[in-house]
Amino acid sequence: MPALPIYMDHHATTPVDPRVLEAMLPFFTENFGNPASLTHEHGRRASNAVEDARFGIARFFGVALNEVYFTAGATESNNIALNLLAPGDHLITSAMEHKSIVVPARRLEKHGVEATLLTPDSEGFIDPDELRGALRPNTKLVSVEAANGEIGTLQDIVALGAICRERGVLFHSDVTQAAGKVPLDMTNVDLAAFSAHKLYGPKGIGGMIVRRGIRIEPIMLGGGQEKGARSGTVNVPGAVGMVTAFRIRGEEMAGEAGWLTSLRDILWDGIVEEVPGASVNGPRARRLPGNLNVSFERVESDSVMMAMRHFSLSSGSACSSGERSASPVLTAIGVPEALAYGSIRFGLGKSNTKEHVALLVDDLRRNVGRLREISAA
Ligand code: PMP
DSSP states (O other): OOOSSEEOBTTTOOOOOHHHHHHHGGGTTTTOOOTTOTTSHHHHHHHHHHHHHHHHHHHHHTOOGGGEEEESOHHHHHHHHHTTOOTTOEEEEETTSOHHHHHHHHHHHHTTOEEEEEOOOTTSOOOHHHHHHHOOTTEEEEEOOSBOTTTOBBOOHHHHHHHHHHHTOEEEEEOTTTTTTSOOOOTTOSEEEEEGGGGTSOTTOEEEEEOTTOOOOOSSOSSOTGGGTSOSOOOHHHHHHHHHHHHHHHHHHHHHHHHHHHHHHHHHHHHHHHOSSEEEOSOSSSBOTTEEEEEETTSOHHHHHHHOTTEEOBSSOGGGTTOOSOOHHHHHTTOOHHHHHTEEEEEOOTTOOHHHHHHHHHHHHHHHHHHHHHHHO
């Protein structure tokens, strides 16, 4: 019997890889200097570590060294990107985006920014022609994520970015769920946001890519770190952990993606065989490898997850848990409300095994069946 509970919520966060932790530890203790303290060796060591991290991250994404900025995570990076918009500008994004895009977009609308939310198709894809049709003379920024954290849809950010390039519009992509899981072509991306904790790195550190020539309007003002784009002492152990996580992902991502895809397929085949009334939300192909999102008819996912104490699962985005409303992502792709309330997101990661999947299917069969019996009684 494996150790319980079994973690299957890798879109919410991932455990820190022991190799990442090992690389970070000296930067809490002996190499604790402030990277801005260049008058002494302690500071220079910290500064060198931050610049080495910047180099590794630039390499991972295939961008220039001075196009990488450290932040506290993707929420902050997304907010900074949207802060480029001023009253009178037009923003294009979609209802599929993470709340750290959707909520600032709503606030911008109250301050005179026009916003268009594109409607995805039934698998969550944004149609490049629809984006083309939504562009206006005052469109300043388009923001479309590379991968969706609920239903795994992988957008064609090359095609979407190309349309923006043609029209001289900035293209921002939240690559938080995609980075380190699938190959990313950043050719047509002007700005991007990411967080280390989604790829077996630590929480509270992330970054953004900002192409040369784009002037950031900072949110944090102060000491002028990160070329003034983000004041505040850089999280040195975090930056070291994040680059170590990216380096490991660079080496292991390709092999792991194939394996996770087959584990995900075993899970879906098991559900089809054992649990009647189940349907997949999101795409069949062009989907994050470890992602499966399933709606179970005639049950509420909250009750199923509560009953399945041996598994750490979620429905929708963890950031919105506690709120009792259907997932905006499922609503955007046209999943009926009753089925949206019966949806569970399975997020497989590198610690999961075929045995975990077999136990999960068995637990789903028993609990979904039992809850349906109770509600029918
Ligand atoms: N964007 C996406 C797509 C995400 O999945 C998340 C994390 N749920 C974020 C942004 C925010 O990341 P963080 O909480 O690390 O700031």
